């Protein structure tokens with residue numbers, strides 16, 4: 665993803681509209697102020713060339729961590745539920761009873777670690 669720039673002049677309408685400029689644009693065509701790198705998410709002006717501000721980067725990192733641990737949990741549950749799901753798959757009309765059965769499945773021995 666390319667870095668984006670923005671006009672950080674509060675008086676300038678470009679800032680208000682969060683108009684994004686290309687990296688090689690140097691000055692705001694409206695007010696003439698030198699463009700600075702801005703965060704691609706919240707449009708906060710950045711000290712150095714970066715895709716996003718530390719705040720937004722932190723948020724993204726946090727989410728990645730959550731997704732990682734969440735995915736592990738899902739995989740673990742899938743392993744336990746998989747044989748049951750396969751057994752139920754060729755049972756006609758299963759969609760009607762799938763939910764109650766799923767609740768029962770949780771209580772089955774062997775479901776716990």
Ligand SMILES: [Zn+2]
Nearest residue numbers: 671676692695
């Ligand atoms: Zn401007």
Ligand SMILES: [Zn+2]
Nearest residue numbers: 703706717720
């Ligand atoms: Zn940001």
